[in-house]
Amino acid sequence: MTKASLSLRAAFCLVSIAAAGWSLAAIPVSGIADKTVYADRVTFTVSSEAGYEYTQLRLTSEPVATSIPVVLDQPVQVTYPQYYELNARRRLVSSGAEESARIRFIVRSSERKNAEWGLPPWTPYRLINSAAAEFAGSRLTIVAPAAYPQGMEIPVIAFVRTEEGKRVGVNGPVAAAAYPDRMLELVRGQGSTFLPAAASAGTIAYDASVQTLAASAQIAIDAATTWQAAPAAIGVSTTWPRNARVSVGSDLAIDAGVTLTIEAGAVVRIGPGVEIFVNGALTVNGTLAEPVVFAPADRTAPWGGLVFKGSASRGTIAGAIMTASGADPDWFDNNPGSGATHLGNECLFYLSGGARVEFTDSWLIDHYGQAGHGESSYLTMTRCLVQKFLTFGEYNGGEVRLFDSAIIEFPDKDAPFADDDSDGVYLTSGTHRIVDCVIGFLHDDGVDSGSGAGGLVEITRCWIEACYHEALAWSCDSGTRLPTIADTVVINSGQGIEAGWGNPRVEADRCLCVGNAVGARFGDNYDWDYDGFLHVTNSLLLHNLRDVWGRAWDTWEEHPLQMDVSQNLLTAADPLHPANAVWDPAADAERLAPFLPAPDDTVGMGIATREARLEMSRIGEGVPIGLSTFSRKTVAADYEVASDSGVLAAGTVAFPPGRTVQILAIDVAVPQDHAYIRVTLLNPVNAELSDRAELLFLPDTRTTIIPTGSVWKYWDKDVDQGTAWRELTFDDSAWASGPAELGYGDGDEATVIDGGPSNDRNPTAYFRRKFQVDDPSRVLSVRVNLRRDDGAVVHINGVEVFRTNMPAGPIVYETWASSSGTDENAFYTQDTAPSVLVAGENIIACEVHQANATSSDLSFDLELQAELDPMPPAPGFIRGDANGDRRVDISDVVTILRVLFASAQTDCGDALDANDSGGMDIADAVYVLSYLFAGGPPPAPPFPLRGQDPTADELTCERR
Structure with a gap:
């Protein structure tokens, strides 16, 4: 498109917008004001006046169209979070003079704080397991230690690739019959789990399968392990040999000019909080067959991390499994001068001053803190898995290069949402390149390039999925951000490609943005300056709530002069972006081919x-x-x-x-x-x-176990209570008690507690209450409704069930809440599984944390509810559904085999009798396999719906 045609298009858009927006006049509207943000809900009224006749009264919204009628003199309540516009026009009957009003406002979800101005909160849809056909032509690989000590949980990694080594983006459970409770879930082609620690010598067989693929790993458990104690400093180049067992019990320094080499099969056991300072070089020579493992003796007692400082610091790490680092939640505060960061938690690897670190074929899984942090340094990753950290980390300056790697699950794809800056990759200044990577399943942005100076960022052939906020968020404090995105998929996220505040100049070409709240966006969630430009071309923007959106909150208007979204395919025509065509599924389907993660026959x-x-x-x-x-x-x-x-x-x-x-x-x-x-x-x-083929709706049978305003035991003495206070057996006889609301500083408390001096507040207050449950088997779910100010963590019988406005990772007495100023009158809700309950007496324990030492108030109240099964249903089953998950798949074959040969118990012998022979034997497993993979007949009734056994036999079923 020429500059002249672009200018004409932009001018047309501006004229259209100006024509639609009338000046604010004296039309009486109460309850709302122009350009205002309201938390959760707002109610307004347009009033009539004698002598006036209304010719227009309309409420519109973006990105989801509203159907809320506006009637004179009637209050209108708006609760759905997004952008709204009230347009009113009236005429003075006596003279015919007209007045108009245009009031723009936002209803914002307080749960999401300031993260989603003008947008409905996006919760990614659950990942659906892949069909067997999607695994065609691929291979399952299992990575695990070839030999391992007793007493330590055993890490296992799985990935699926083609014979040529290309990632296959499949999902599904990797089952191993010997470890039914340690399921490994593939997330777009890779995943990890931990096997229980071995208690004796021998060989562990991990025989795994997913759909049509199978693979195995043999792990030899040491008969006895002699641990070599690492020194405090390594002053000469040293090699820890193949299969070494090294215990690092205190901080270790590798001196400048010295190289520590660790050979394949070694296990490095690292003590709680211990850090390894690489002033020279660290070389790790692990392989897929014999990886090197860095882990603590107990994953609940995390080690510190690897620290690379200075231009002479080097790391060349291949074939490594690293887990459970990040012991210090306040590492950056405790190490001043370490750089700017959104999160203060310790990193697995910290780089500064020109350090260079390269990871190849390595798996960094299940940690407590951040994956990394860079200050003017250089990080390269190739074919790596980075899974279950708080965030991949922040990299200020220098260079980050990521190739064919997976950056997923921050902190965990199934964890309740918490707005704790759990970004995928956070980049500021510097030059960065991300190619052929999977990024996603996280609570914030996929790639966030926000605060700090501008720089170059390249995103090529990536798959970015399930980000609560933006998949690709481009902004900058100073300079110009220059991101280029090509041949990339953005799916199931809040916003796809965003040109936000500051001066990002975003170029996107040949991309697919599908199933997001917004496909391509100019604007952000702040009323700051927007000086950048968004250029999207040759792309597919499909089935988003809004394919293209250009409204920003500096002016509360669309910004067509700063957008060129053209030569794309959209779900529907957009008059603000006319130089695009409409997607025709029949004619355009083949344009999806370059983006497919796996075969799509089925x-x-x-x-x-x-x-x-x-x-x-x-x-x-x-x-x-x-x-x-x-x-x-x-x-x-x-x-x-x-x-x-x-x-x-x-x-x-x-x-x-x-x-x-x-x-x-x-x-x-x-x-x-x-x-x-x-x-x-x-x-x-x-x-x-x-995947799940059935959903059950049941009557709302919630009963209140603990009502609001109940009496609670509490501790406000500025003495750390550790963790024992969460347990039923804890002696709280020395604690005070009083009815909720408990707290101080607001004047509405039923019980005022001691918060400490106003300039040195107690970080935490503790609350406990016992409650009875007669029959936990009738409880379908447990719901906690919590009023807290500032943040809180709730435990039932010692198990954490709810965390709100608190950082991820371990919580201690001195941990501050994530932020202050949240809606302290709101109740925050979390449902949890009934497995936390026991018959008889139970305990619920809540710790409320302040955001800082000068907080003016604290609030606590809690309601506990249970959803009860209204009446026990009659026994019923689906034939072939051996494990009772209401579907028939490979995991049912595993269950049948476990019942037959591993002494496992079943509550429904009829369900295991897949061939309806009247008995349970190996033929039932063969029958299900034939049905699943060889075109055999389906199981006999009841199938596929749940029902009673129509055949008289000796088998029973207690499943309900």
Whole structure:
């Protein structure tokens, strides 16, 4: 497009916007003001006046269209978080003179704080397991130590690649019959787990399978381990030989000019909080067959990290498994001068002053702090897995180069959301390159290049998925940020490609942004300056809540002069961006081919809720049906909506090429008239029901166990109570007691507690209350409704169940809350599994933390509810569903084998009798395998729906 045509297009957009926006006049509107942000809800009223006639009264919204009517003199409540615009026009009847008003406002979710101005909170849909066909032509590889000491949990990594070594982006459980409770989940082609520590010598066989693939690893457990004690300093070049067992019990320094070499198969056991300072060089020569392991003796007692400082500091690390670092949650405060950072937690690797570190074929899994941090230094990673940290870390200046690696799960894809800066990769100044990487499944941004000076960033052939906020967030304090994005997929995230505050000049070409809240965005979540430019071309922006959005909060207007989004395919025509075409699934499907993560002949399908049971009151939200990936084919399945009254509805849900989620609307006149409503998927086309195929809605049977305003025992004496106070057996007889709300500083407390001096507040106050549960088996879920100021962690019977406005990682008495100023009158809600309960007496314990030592107030109140099974259902089962997860897959074969040959117990022999022979034997496992993988007949009824056994036999079923 020429500059002249671009200017004409922008001018047209500006004229259109100006024509639509009238000046604010004296129309009486109460409750809202122009350009204002409201937390959670706002109520406004447009009032009538004698002598005036209204010719327009309309409330519009972006990015989701609203249907809220506005009636004169009637209060209008707005609760859905996004951007709104009230337009009103009236005429003075006597003269015909017209007045108009335009009021722009935002309803913002207080749970998300300032992270989502003008946007509905985005919670990524659950990842759907891949179909067997998606694994075609690929190979499963298991990485584990070839030999390992007794007494230490054993790390295991799995990944799927083609024979040529290209990553295959498949999802699904990797099952090993010997370790049913240590499931390894593939996340876009890779994952990790830990096997229980061995208690005796011998060989452990880890025989794993996922769909059609299988692989194994043999781990020889040491008969006896002689640990070599590492010195405090290494002053001459040293080699720790193959299969060495080295214990680093205190801080270790590698002197300048000296190299420590660690050979394959070595295990480096590192003590709690211990750091390794690399002033010279560290070389690790592990392999896939014999990796080198860096781990603490006990993963609950983390070690510190690796510190590389200065231009002479080098790390060349290959074939390493590293776990459980990050012991110090305040490392940056305790090490002043270490650089700017969003999080203060310790890193696995810290680089500064020109240090150079290279990781190859290494697996950094399940840590307490950040993965890394760089200050004017150089980091390279090739074919690495970085999983379950708080964040990948912040890199200020220097160079980060990531190739064919996975940066996933910060802190954990299944963890409750917490706005704690759990970014994937955070880059400021410098020159950075990310190629062929998977980034995602995290609580903040995929790649965030925000504060600090500008610089060059290249993103090529990457897959970025399931980011609560932005997938690619480009901003800068000074200079110019110059990101280029090419051949990259952005999926299931809050915003796809964003040109935010400051002066980013974003170039995106040949990208796919699908199934996000916003595909391409100019603007951000702040009322700062926006001087950059967004250029997106030759891309597919499909099935987002809004494919393109250019409203920013400096002016609260669209910024067409700073956007060139052209020559793309959009889901629907956008008048502000007319130089694009509309996606035609039939004609354009092949344009998806370059972006496919795996073969798409048959893709996985399942219900994308995180829970298998929902409250009946949520049925109006619809049921999200998801695919494991987009497809070039039309994918479909039948569905049935049934209740205790029979079949209520049936139909087909279809996915045209490119779509990954459909919301199935459930239209039931009075849901509460039914004992249950079950939604079931059946008869997939171009898909496999590889994931949950059934969702159950049950009556809202919540009972309140602890009401608000209850009496609590509390401790406010500025004495650390450790961890024992969370347990039922703790003696709290010395604690005070009083009714909630407990706290100080607001004047609304029922019980005022001691917070310490106003300039040196106690960091933490403790609260405990016992409660009774007669029959935990009837409890479907437990809900905590918590009022807290500033942050809090809740434990039930010693198990953490809720963390809100608190950092990730270990929480101690001196840990400060993540922020202050949150809505201290709101109740924050978290559901948890009933497995935390015991029959009889239980204990709930809550620690409330201040944000800083000068906080003016503290608040605490809590309500505990339980959702009860309204009545025990009659026994029933799905034939072939041996493990009771309401679907039939390879894990059921594993369960059958465990019952037959490993003395495992079952609550439903009928379900294991897949061939309906009246008994349980190896033929049942063969029957299920034949059905799954060889085109054999399906299990006999009841299948695929749950029901009673129509065949009389000696087998029983107690499953409900």
